[in-house]
Amino acid sequence: xxxxxxxxxxxxxxxxxxxxxxxxxxxxxxxxxxxxxxxxxxxxxxxxxxxxxxxxxxxxxxxxxxxxxxxxxxxxxxxxxxxxxxxxxxxxxxxxxxxxxxxxxxxxxxxxxxxxxxxxxxxxxxxxxxxxxxxxxxxxxxxxxxxxxxxxxxxxxxxxxxxxxxxxxxxxxxxxxxxxxxxxxxxxxxxxxxxxxxxxxxxxxxxxxxxxxxxxxxxxxxxxxxxxxxxxxxxxxxxxxxxxxxxxxxxxxxxxxxxxxxx
Amino acid sequence: xxxxxxxxxxxxxxxxxxxxxxxxxxxxxxxxxxxxxxxxxxxxxxxxxxxxxxxxxxxxxxxxxxxxxxxxxxxxxxxxxxxxxxxxxxxxxxxxxxxxxxxxxxxxxxxxxxxxxxxxxxxxxxxxxxxxx
Numbered sequence: 001x002x003x004x005x006x007x008x009x010x011x012x013x014x015x016x017x018x019x020x021x022x023x024x025x026x027x028x029x030x031x032x033x034x035x036x037x038x039x040x041x042x043x044x045x046x047x048x049x050x051x052x053x054x055x056x057x058x059x060x061x062x063x064x065x066x067x068x069x070x071x072x073x074x075x076x077x078x079x080x081x082x083x084x085x086x087x088x089x090x091x092x093x094x095x096x097x098x099x100x101x102x103x104x105x106x107x108x109x110x111x112x113x114x115x116x117x118x119x120x121x122x123x124x125x126x127x128x129x130x131x132x133x134x135x136x137x138x139x140x141x142x143x144x145x146x147x148x149x150x151x152x153x154x155x156x157x158x159x160x161x162x163x164x165x166x167x168x169x170x171x172x173x174x175x176x177x178x179x180x181x182x183x184x185x186x187x188x189x190x191x192x193x194x195x196x197x198x199x200x201x202x203x204x205x206x207x208x209x210x211x212x213x214x215x216x217x218x219x220x221x222x223x224x225x226x227x228x229x230x231x232x233x234x235x236x237x238x239x240x241x242x243x244x245x246x247x248x249x250x251x252x253x254x255x256x257x258x259x260x261x262x263x
Numbered sequence: 264x265x266x267x268x269x270x271x272x273x274x275x276x277x278x279x280x281x282x283x284x285x286x287x288x289x290x291x292x293x294x295x296x297x298x299x300x301x302x303x304x305x306x307x308x309x310x311x312x313x314x315x316x317x318x319x320x321x322x323x324x325x326x327x328x329x330x331x332x333x334x335x336x337x338x339x340x341x342x343x344x345x346x347x348x349x350x351x352x353x354x355x356x357x358x359x360x361x362x363x364x365x366x367x368x369x370x371x372x373x374x375x376x377x378x379x380x381x382x383x384x385x386x387x388x389x390x391x392x393x394x395x396x
Binding site for chain 2: 101102104106107109118119120136137138188242243244245246248249250251252253255256257258260261262263
């Protein structure tokens, strides 16, 4: 019975796929009736594993692994709690409304900053003194989080990833970051920020396959109050990072048109 | 001898049915998802590069005029994870491509499916948006 159900489901999926493939037109002709949606195969792959949160010998959660997601991609507002809104200041709204898709730093092969995440895998590496986030894309870069108890510098030079210090609060890794530049966008929509940005990320590995990132954004230069967005990364078992040098052959920018918008 | 991989059915289904986009730029800012085009022609060049693999196809119109189309795929990493190789598509291959056209009117499109003359499917689901999806 169960087998029959699976077979029927597979057949339905196949028919659906074939019906989409059939929506083609003669050579060189466009067909407005044939909607096309790009897939996201990089975020597919094997199912997210289930199981208990793995732990280090010292009892703290082991966050190591290759992950997907865990931050905004298309729209920062996707991470808001129900009923909450993004408290944009008028000037920040003007900046956002004027942004053009071609100017998105990510489209120009520049870093995502925080908390934006690219739709590519990334790895967490834990050591006693540092935690590293290694990003496959965009760009092939890394974050370093100091776990040795140091404080932020008094006047850090503004950078794409800022200065990050981390500590454990029970089973949650709390990462406090200041010293950002104002160059990166929070998402494809172009949500802005200033150099006053201060982020507090709270990472909780809720089970084997999921890593929740509850991040508070505090930027009195762009937002009228601190607000919190939550995104969840999924473990990609048996995955390795691969090289991704975005600058190699980036032809897209000159073809991007119109205002900043989600994908 | 050319080696072409058969696309696993499950991957094909997922790639076609998924609605999220994946790239380093906004897909909708570059391509019109509702403006599909079918192109038949000969592959003239393959670029196995980031942020997107690309291939170029000479397409002859009804008047015999040839246009070289620039067709975008996902990144090589995404393609490799789907099971493709840099040799899956080669110069000289006769292909039929279903793609989403660029909004700026250029001879550029985002390839949705690529089928060889003998019916073998070599690429599908470019997933090229987003974000660098």
